[in-house]
Amino acid sequence: MANSSSNERNVYFGSDSLKKYFDPDCQPPLPLVELPEYLNPYYHDGVRIYAKMMTMHPANNVKAMPALNMLETSVVPNQTNRIIEYSSGSTVISMSMIARVMHGIDDTRAFLSNKTSDAKLKLMQFFGLDITLFGGPSQPEPTDHRGGIQSAHRQAKESDAIVNPNQYENDDNWQAHIRWTGPQIFKQLPEINVLCAGIGTSGTMTGLGTYFKSVKPSVTRLGVCTAAGDRVPGPRSYALLRPVEFPWKEAVDTIEEVGSAHSYTLSLRLCREGLVCGPSSGFNLQGLFQMLEKRKAAGTLGDLAGSDGVTHCVFLCCDLPYQYVGEYFQKLGPEQFPPIRNERLAKVDLHRYDESWERDALDVLPEVYGAPRSLADSHLSEITLKPQHRVIDLRKQGDFRAWHLPESINLPLSSIGPHTPSPFSDPAVLEAQWVELEQIFRDGRLVSDLGSHHVLVVCYDGDTARVATSVLRAKGLEADSVRGGFHALQMFGIGNEGPAVPTKVPGPVPATVSVSAVPLD
Structure with a gap:
């Protein structure tokens, strides 16, 4: 290398x-990034805090280096064709990428708890992982024969072509941090006095703690566990560390227990300040804060300082927040998040728009009626609708009767009038109009009859017709709207003839129909 x-x-x-x-x-x-003073409550106590951004590895998480190290020693060239690992996310996702990139293996399979969030499952599918779910504890003991950890181990024994790196028992897991992470940190910050990492499989803490014990024994090694009865993705509670076989106890000097509320809150703040990281990163920082606070209260904080009189602390940022976004909203109160304005629109107006569906009157009317381009010079009573075309007018019945395009059909909306604001300027109007249009065009007979026609939609100002066109297009109909609606027609000199001459509408459909429209043919 x-x-x-x-x-x-x-x-x-x-x-x-x-x-x-x-x-x-x-x-x-x-990167190793110092927290600015406003993120470091112990800055004036002579403490400097640095985030080791493990998220900046190509695999975006702290498990990438252990995955790289474990696969390097376990994959047999021209023999291994499948990787199986019990993992809640980061380890096996890293393995899948590294297996492809470094070893040309496309088949990586994840064994994991059936309590895994839907977002994380979809993330694994996104990265091409074959997933098998297991019941029981979400963090099973590594030696429990009923769990997925041992199931993966048994399957690997059945074939020489299958490798189960087994992050829980594989020393190459924690030794990856002796090989890479520890030397990086020491080279970047030889002044380091405190190292802080969470304890899950314990690989990160075991590796880093073992490394610094050998190169700089004065470094205080802080391990962080989840508070009893609580859960943060990745780390374990102290009780669940009992069966872990890595020599993690020799790699830590002190332990802090941290709950999920602090973890998510600190992670959220770090993200908003530019250090994008997941809840286990906030978890590590909170553990560091707790230890520093206890030292300060006991009057021993200065004992951690180096020869420069400053205490240099490093904590690990382990992964990214995106797969846990839903959990931030579950764990933290609504006061942590800005409101969504016009939130009522999140459930309406759900279909796409296209500029090509909004047509200028002088371009589209000749297509629909076969009339000369200058319709203003023609009497509308003299032109007829071309076959396989329909014109729908959404205006009020009285306005429609006063004037309308020849052979058009009136589907008056109760939610609009000549002075109703544009649906795109008033969310309440858009909501009402979309709901009403969806109800109208839920009529299967109406949609079926319109389906064989090109539909042109007209309203007062064109905006409601634009919404209607979006609804019709979503139902598979070929539809367009007149840009500017009836007002635009008037500007072009169309629609100024006074009361409309009664026109013949194809079939039995009257010029005005109700919401429960009858068939058009």
Whole structure:
């Protein structure tokens, strides 16, 4: 593997460019970012806090390096064709990408709890993972033969072509952080005094704690567990660490327990301030805050400082927040989130629009009536509707009777009038009109009869007709609207003839029909 110092430009060339892109030895170190004073409540106590952005790896999470290390030692070239891993998300997603990029293996299978969120399941499907769900605890003990961890282990034994890296028992998991993450941090911040990481499979904490014990024993190693009875994606409670076989106890000096509310709150704040990270990152930072606060209260905070009199603390940002967005809204109160204005529109006006469906009158009317382009010079009573065309007028019955395009059909909407605001300026109007239009065109007979025709929709100002056209198009009809509606027709000198001459409407349909329209033919 190459040395990252040889790739200062952070560019990856050649047929193996993706392999280099995923290889930490070919990359600059992942960013280490100091929290500004307003995010660090202990700044004036001589504490500096830095986020190690593990999210900036190509796989976007802290599990990428263990996945890389485990697959490197377990995949057998020209023999392994399937990877199986019990994982709640980050580890197996990283494995799927790394298996493809580094080893040409497309078949990665995720075993996981049936309590996994729908968002996370869809994320795994997005990355091409074959998923098998298991009942029981969401974080089963690694040795429980009833759970998915041991099931994956048994399946791998059945074939030499299947590899189960088993992050829970594979020492290459935690040793990846001795190989890469620890040396990166130490090179970036040799002044480091405190290291903070969450404990899940315990691989991250075991690796980092073991590394710093050897290179700088003065570093205080803080492990963070979830508070009893609570849950944060990734880390475990202290009780659930009992069966974990990695030497994590020798890798930590102190432990803090953190709840989900603080974790999600801090993660949300970090994201909004520019450090985009998931709840386990806020979890780590909260654990660090708790330890610092206890030290400050006990008067021992200064004991952590280095020779420069400053306490340099590093916590890990482990993954991204997007797969957990729904959980932020569940865990935190509505006061944490700005309101959605015009939220009533989220359930209406759901169909697409297209500029080509909104037509200028002088362009579309000749297509519908076969009349000369200058309709203003023609008497409308002298033109007739072309076959396979229909004109629907949404105006009030009285306005329709006073004047309308020849052979048009009136479907008056109760939600509009000559002075009704545009639906695109008043959400209440749009909501009322869309609901009414959906109800009208829910009539299967009406839609079926219109289906063989090109439909032109007219209203007062064109905007309601534009909404109606969207509804009709969503139902598979060929429909257009007149831009500017009746007002535009008047501007072109069309519709100024005074009272309309009675026109013959094809079939038995009267010039004005009710919402429960009869067939058009």
